[in-house]
Amino acid sequence: MKNFKLKLTSLIGQSLLLGRTFFKGHCFAAATFILLLLGGCEKGFLETKPNKALLIPQTLTDFQRLLDNTYIMNVVPSLPLVAVDEHYTDQNTLNAWLTPAERNSYTWAADIFEGQISLDWNYSYKQIFYSNVVLEGLETLEDNLRESDEARALKGSALFFRAHALYNLAQIYCQPYQKSGNELLMGLPLKSRADINERVVRSTLSETYQQIINDFKTAIPLLPASVASKNRPSKSAAMGMLARVYQTMQNYPEALRYANEVLTLSASLLDFNTLSATLTSTANPFPVGLPNANPEVVFFATLLGYSYFTNNLRVDSTIYQSYAVNDLRKSVFFVSRANGQINIKGTHAGTSGGFTGVANDELLLIRAESYARAGNTASAMADLNQLLIKRFKTGTYVNRVAGSPEEALEIILTERRKELFRRCLRWADLRRLNQDPLTAKVLQHNIGGKTYTLEPGSLRYTYPIPPDEIIASGIAQNPR
DSSP states (O other), rough: OHHHHHHHHHHTTOSSSOOOOOOOOOEOOOHHHHHHHHHHHHHBBBBBBBOOOOOOOSSSSHHHHHHHHHHHHHHEGGGGGGGGGSOOOHHHHHHHHSSSSHHHHTEEEOSTTTOOHHHHHHHHHHHHHHHHHHHHHHSOHHHHHTSSHHOOOOOOOHHHHHHHHHHHHHHHOOOOSSOOOOOGGEEEEESSSOOOOOOOOOEEEEHHHHHHHEEEEEHHHHHHSSOSSSOOOOOOHHHHHHHHHHTTTTHHHHHHHHHHHHHOOOOOOOOOGGSOOSSOOOOOSSSSSTOOOTEEEEEEEOOOOOGGGGTTEEEEHHHHHHHHHHBBBHHHHEOOOOSSOOEOOOOOTTTSSOOOEEHHHHHHHHHHHHHHTEEEEEEEEHHHHHTTTBBBBBOOOOOOOSHHHHHHHHHHHHHHHHTTTSOOHHHHHHHHHHHHHTTTTOEEETTTTTTEOOTTOOOGGSSOOHHHHHHHHHHOOOOO
């Protein structure tokens, strides 16, 4: 424990080598977050002596509080939200966005960050750092305590959060996972220790995904079957994330397997008929996601906040018009303004933050798509109908039918886009679907009288590594 304390003490007041915590407007070291954001800390974190402001986390309670910091551990990178085909904006609004990263993401510029830091990168590596702090701290405990159910659950949670962060980073800063050749593509720097002096290089893309899979799989037997608050991961959360990971890898049999594991345990869906929502109401109709008010949610996470959230980001009218008259999602998700603009209204988070966690609607769509790709049209459409009947006005839904797996897949992908709107999954979907000419799509954004285009397979589907990271660590930059 002494060595562990010394190691963590050396980290306080310093920036992380990967994902530095010192950045403009958020100048917090990891220890500062422990102090300021983990409300209600017991003595044990705090020292009364004037020359020491902090004691090192060393008990199971300390470690749990570190992972319960939802302001850090339960946020997901969200720059790609403005890069996809769900929203549009105008020149004046774009100019009002506060960071170059937001503005340049919308136009898929070659230089995204213009020398500035990346919140998406920093927050994700901060999650990895906190996870590694817990994993190393648990190893210093006495054997009987380390093998307790509480310690095992903490280890599983730390592994989950590390894998979750790596997966989210890979969707932005690595090239799309291919059906072959991933051992030749650059992956992420894989930090497995809470040590800022550890020099790491970029792994291969294969190694990055293998680390993600290994962490999630190792976490499953350690995690509890249920949790009191869904900011904490459960067995189902880890299996649900594996379903998402395998879908991203285009390994549809494994995606089907893990989606089915979760849905077999619980396939609860929120009936949109029970929500108070009208076309003109601006109130978010969803129950607040935490601790567990929404039965559909498996794991709670929200979008990392950017200025574009509050600067009039408008919903693409084509998407809005694609919802049928009796489809309640049209009035639950969106509000139509008097000036004709459409804005987002509600998400599974139940708050102003966009929901990006794991939920049963996504898992049903993963299983349905996997069935369709396996040629099982009946099961694919059964899953889709199971979902959509909860989204239409009672008594109005007519089961969708498909005459072939190909038709089923087309219907499911269309409904996936409509159901998972603003869940920050569209970017990963485009990167995956663009590898098939039948589902590839050209994106266009019109701004200031100029049309910007993103072609399928473009290198600009991979963000550059933030420039401060390149300078500090010397890791290889992504081609743009």
